[in-house]
Amino acid sequence: MGIALQQFEYLRKLVRDHSAIVIDHDKQYLAESRLASIAVETSCSSVDDLLVRLRSEPFQAMHGKVLEAMTNNETWFFRDLGPFQALEQQIIPQLLERRARQRKLRFWSAAASSGQEPYSIAMLLHNNFALPNWTYEIHATDISNAILERARLGRYSQMEINRGLPAALLARYFRQQGLHWFIDAGIKQAVTFQLLNLAQPWPAMETYDVVFLRNVLIYFDLDTRRRILANIRKVLQPDGFLILGCAESMLSLDASYERLTFRTTTYYRPKGKEPSHD
Ligand SMILES: C[S@@+](CC[C@H](N)C(=O)[O-])C[C@H]1O[C@@H](n2cnc3c(N)ncnc32)[C@H](O)[C@@H]1O
Incomplete structure (x- = not known):
């Protein structure tokens, strides 16, 4: 079904306001893959549905979880040596x-x-x-x-x-x-x-x-x-x-x-x- 533009823009703003991370306009696929499991956990029918729900509620633990999921934590020991x-x-x-x-x-x-x-x-x-x-x-x-x-x-x-x-x-x-x-x-x-x-x-x-x-x-x-x-x-x-x-x-x-x-x-x-x- 995909993420509607309105929801994607909400997500981009949420992430940017909180952590300054800029999510490019063409990164819907990233949001889809990173937020899919949270949508399932929260009994939302899709990532779009999850974002609609987040938009309608004041900032709480679920927003924090979404922010965490949108952050890249990739690292390793002695990275780049x-x-x-x-x-x-x-x-x-x-x-x-x-x-x-x-x-x-x-x-x-x-x-x-x-x-x-x-x-x-x-x-x-x-x-x-x-x-x-x-x-x-x-x-x-x-x-x-x-x-x-x-x-x-x-x-x-x-x-x-x-x-x-x-x-x-x-x-x-x-x-x-x-x-x-x-x-x-x-x-x-x-x-x-x-x-x-x-x-x-x-x-x-x-x-x-x-x-x-x-x-x-x-x-x-x-x-x-x-x-x-x-x-x-x-x-x-x-x-x-x-x-x-x-x-x-x-x-x-x-x-x-x-x-x-x-x-x-x-x-x-x-x-x-x-x-x-x-
Ligand atoms: C890709 S990891 C890099 C880890 C390590 N420095 C390395 O190079 O392997 C990026 C880290 O930056 C953190 N991060 C993202 N936005 C941040 C912010 N506004 N303030 C502090 N840390 C942030 C993320 O949570 C994540 O753990």
Whole structure:
């Protein structure tokens, strides 16, 4: 039967108002496939019927569920590898020198999804930079409560484990229980999770040495991307680093960041201030 234009436009607005995610005009098929099971669960005869019902009711749990379903949570351990190699071989060694006095590094995974990204950072740090008297803090945020619950649990299926996690790190940091793998308690403890909508005003935040903002900007319009990058600038140390997703570029978005490379990986740091040693 398909989704009537009126309902589809309502869905696009709902998603955009809440999360700033722009759903293209030709993505009805996406809504059909992502919302089909919610329609069945709620005894609606179709996705169109579900949207008609949502339109007629004030915002409640069902709207939240629809928003969650329309969000892409795709992620995997050490996604794209390059940024993690840059982190290990270029970024962290520099920061260890510059923060020799404070002995503390703070990381932010700003669209953390089910936790593979912040846990990859935590494993990389523990496996390669377990230095005496150094503290590493990893803050992980996402707009979705449901996905953060999963991340906090640190529980992954065999399929999730098979995506990107090196065998040596699996052996070192996971234990198997039934059909699932659980991440080591020490790695879990290094990461704090918090609900945060990047597109709405942020709460007061600390500053970070490295921000991972990967595979989320692509869903926003240009103004929203610019606003978020400007906000990141405020919480990023002047000599800190920003890592975007492979398909995301700073080009024509924000001239206050300088582009750096490690092999084929691009990452950024704020312009205008020479890195300081303490
Ligand atoms: C495709 S995943 C990327 C996960 C991880 N950064 C990576 O690259 O593998 C995008 C994540 O962004 C989150 N997200 C979408 N809109 C958001 C917003 N407005 N604020 C914060 N997070 C958002 C989604 O919930 C989802 O978990």
